[in-house]
Amino acid sequence: MWSFTRRAAQSVPLLGWLRPNRAVNPRVAVWGRQTGGVGVEESGPGPGPRPGRSKVSMEMIDHLERLALVDFRNQEGVERLADAIQFANQLHVVDTEGVEPMDSVLEDRSLYLRADKVTEGYCTEVILSNAKHVIEEYLVAPPGNIPLPKKEERDSFLQHSN
């Protein structure tokens, strides 16, 4: 009869790793060094609701918003990022010395490349019908080369665009 009771004692407590928001769970301490990247301040161990959880700087918030063209929207969004970083930091306890990064599970096979022959297409109308703003088969965009406004201005115009 397959018995888990003996095996349970030997099994790895998986969920000890999975509760970044449970500051009181003793298994949370297993996480190891909290080395965040640049722009993330180390809050370090000590009194506080989330021991070891790094704070995301305003500079980083602005930088990411510009790169992603997606806004954090509120403090909750920033905390979500801080949680994600803290969670990802657990990777650093794994020893990957001499291990090559893996891009794809099909790395041992050669990628299929089809012959450079036109087999289909000629569907301009269908494709352009997906776009909201089209003038004579051109997709219309507002003027480019204008930098994204500063954070305070961005936040206010985004509130209004909702």
Place this chain on the structure above:
Amino acid sequence: MGKTNLDEFAMGSGSIDGIFGPVKNPWGYSEQYRERLGQDHKREDSDWVIAGGSSGGSAVAVASLTCFASLGSDTGGSTRNPAALCGIVGFKSSYGLLSRHGLVPLVNSMDVPGIMTRCVDDVSIVLGALAGHDPKDSTTIQDPFEPFELPDEIDVRNLCVGIPKEYHAPGLSTEGLKSWTKAADLFENAGARVVEVSLPHTPYSIVCYHVLCTAEVASNMARFDGLEYGHRSEVETSTEALYAATRHEGFNDAVRGRILAGNYFLLKQNYDHYFIKAQRVRRLIANDFLKVFGSGVDVLLTPTTLSDAATYLEFIKEDNRTRSVQEDIFTQSVNLAGMPAVTVPTVLSRRGLPLGIQFIGQAFRDKQLLTVAKWFEQQINFQCINLQGLLNNCDELHKPDISKIVMAPTV
């Protein structure tokens, strides 16, 4: 052909974050669930049961006996999770077997179109129609694919079933553990060799998945700028402002959270530290599987989910990211390694809701995997959902205008 609901951009494990509203599990309306709720429980409609996600709508379509088969996507378990919670078969093929042409990409190196059906035989029928090389998806393998039929008489005496010990997680419910044990016993009693195996990097698998998924998501979601298709904001001050406003309006919290996290991990100063590191860990995880299969194990047997489906009010006590991390625990490592996996409904929980068991096979041995799953399904003979109460009390539902219903052909 019908279209079904899901979590926005397939990000989530409850199918509650879509713009059209949440998906409700039909088992929450079944006699099996309702009779166990007790007479004194006032059925509040706010306390309905989630369907799992992210392909919850597809699972519900099959589970509610509306159709025979449906397609979902499986990047971290998004097909197997709702299939298990809705009591149906959910299959994720080997990466490279099914074409991803037409599947909105989430994580190109892990996405697989998922198949959901009422029984394992139906999976092989649908797979036969879909699998094989597609010139429009260069990540499909070029090996010829022969559609197959599963045998009816299956002998498991020469089978070696592995039980990965790291999958015994503390969050696993007692019922989940019990059904896992029962499944292992079934194989052992039928003469199969059941052995404990180890996948030592399992604890890091969900973390690795989280980093790689957010990184690829950040890249894949960049195409949604409002110019060529989809929602477009009214802002016209500049191109960048248009993009920012469109994406602000068009993406929900879960999607934005993943994009921003992904962008963080891909920053030049973080690239090696997080993204490349995760790719190295991915290789370790894939190697774990290869080692176990190389040692003579044919299939792995694991739970699919931690427990049966939660009610909506219980589920929303944690946010989307936390829930995904919890719910995907048994399913995502298979996506990292590209292996096929299938979930088969096993038993009803104390609450009258389905629990599933997951089988993991070797890459491109999908037929063997499905054969094992079929044998298991034959032994289990899982009960059918009883929706008679719901059908009898049609006043509780909005009565559709029959003349306006168009009968869509079932798959």
